[in-house]
Amino acid sequence: MRSAERLKTSLADDERYRLLIDAITDYAIYMLDPDGVVTSWNPGAQRFKGYAAPEVIGSHFSRFYIDEDRKAGLPARALRISASEGKFEGEGWRVRKDGRRFWAHVVIDPIRAPDGGLIGFAKITRDLSERKAAEMLLRQSEQQFRLLVQGVTDYAIYMLDPEGRVNSWNSGAERIKQYRADEIIGAHFSQFYTEKERQKGEPHLVLETARREGRVEKEGWRVRKDGTRFWAHVVIDPIRDDTGAIIGFAKITRDITERRDMQRALDQARETLFQSQKMDAIGQLTGGIAHDFNNLLMAILGSLELVGKRLPEDPRIAPLIDNAIQAAQRGTALTQRMLAFARRQDLDLEPVDVPTLVRGMTDLLQRSLGPSIPIETRFPLLLGPVHADANQLEMALLNLVLNARDAMPDGGAIVIAAREENMPAGSMDGLKPGRYVCLSVSDTGEGMDKATLARAMEPFFTTKGVGRGTGLGLSMVHGMTEQSGGRFVLKSRMNEGTTAELWLPLAKAAKVPREAERASKEAAAPTRPLLVLAVDDDGLVLMNTTLMLEELGHTVLEAGSAKQALDILRREPTVDLVITDHAMPHMTGVQLAATIREERPDLPIILATGYAELPPGSETDLPKLAKPFRQRDLMQAVAAVFPG
């Protein structure tokens, strides 16, 4: 290449460089002579520093420094370093023409002639004010964020490295999990899991899922440092760098044990309410049906008894009638249990001594069990009497013991126990605060699964197959205890036996009727012929009562309503006794009795009721006859009013 061309090329190169430097507005690029006097100036320099080229070329570059730095000799030092080390680089405050400061990044390179002599310096300055401000802001916000995360105490917020080791820890984590940061950082997070979950590989699985799906939300048991457990709500998010690689996990854990407990209590309360409403509804239905059947059975039974007596002895007929009577009696027993469930039984509540009552029926119990199932009793030396109906309580115990027997086909043991307990308010659903006796029957039988246990007290619920169980045993026990002001509680687990608990209120009165007295109540003696007024709105029942009374040698006047009864009484002053139904339209038996009392205070009245239909508060002292009654019951009731 010829020299002229080379010169042209190099000129063109110089021109290109100048154009390039003039085009740069983001960097101040200018030259200093060896003493630091400005010898060139580009638009970038003009933009940052505010001076136009003519204003500044020829002046010393130290004018761009702030006063302190100038006084400290920084400009000269920068040039010295650049010259001796080949480069100076630094950051610092610089001043614009208008006096405002900016944060500058500065590089100063020495420019040397081919012989090595210093010609001057190239200076490149960048305005980093914005970046500096952004950095400060970032640092500030990072610090604030750290303080924020640190200060949160309701959530454990911490980070895991990709392998699951803890690498940060906040005060919430310390509060919930009980480890201090220095105890736990570096440890694997699987130590917060229960042994079982660890064995299942749950911690590993959770991170895998977070890796794959981006986020995991779970609830489960976690373990604190002291080994106690809490129910945790956990969220895990993977943290990725700019390239998408996972650099760790963010983990937020909340202790929601309390909330969970509350939710469970609420569910439980709802379930209890639902159960009790269901039982009430079934009770209404059962009670209604049983009431009507009771009257029908009474008519059937009464008529059959009379037919049996009036027909001439005939071996072809007598067994049939006996059969019919037995069937009707079984029907009566069923309706009695249904009424008991519906809490519509006529309970004869009195103080009952439980150990005495149980001892009195040991023979009966042991006989119904057979020798392969021994009964053990456990009573404390001192046990107050309960407020209950002794006969019904015996029935209940018998039902429970028979259930226990059925649950132990291969033998086992039954324990009947009792203990006195004080029950403060709220200790058992629906139980008034006070002192109770808990009478329990436990067996070592097959127990019940949850579904069976939940329905066991429902009337007609049985697992014993058609013809073997009526499903009314526990219903009866349930209704009877509730009606006595107590509670019936069943506890059972599959293959772990069953415990049935009767919670009965402690009797206030101290006097307990003796067995002998109870027996004497039931003793019957024939009565002299009487003139009896029988009152019932049910024609069938009325006819039945009349026939029975006539059989017993009495004379009967019939009334289909209370009003009719009053009319007859006013006409017939010689009536000896009134036997009246209670539930009648217009005027009830109790109201009728009150009216009669006003006119004839001495006239005995017997109230025949199918169930505890007397509204609370209207308890009467009238002698009662439970429907359906048989001739013998009627005879006893009359005998009680007219002894001997």
Ligand SMILES: Nc1ncnc2c1ncn2[C@@H]1O[C@H](COP(=O)(O)OP(=O)(O)OP(=O)(O)O)[C@@H](O)[C@H]1O
């Ligand atoms: N001790 C017990 N162990 C295991 N299951 C029981 C026990 N007691 C009751 N059950 C279950 O509860 C159901 C209902 O009992 P319940 O006494 O009301 O009726 P039942 O015994 O089936 O019939 P019934 O009492 O008329 O003979 C039973 O069929 C049985 O499944």
Ligand SMILES: [Mg+2]
């Ligand atoms: Mg039973």
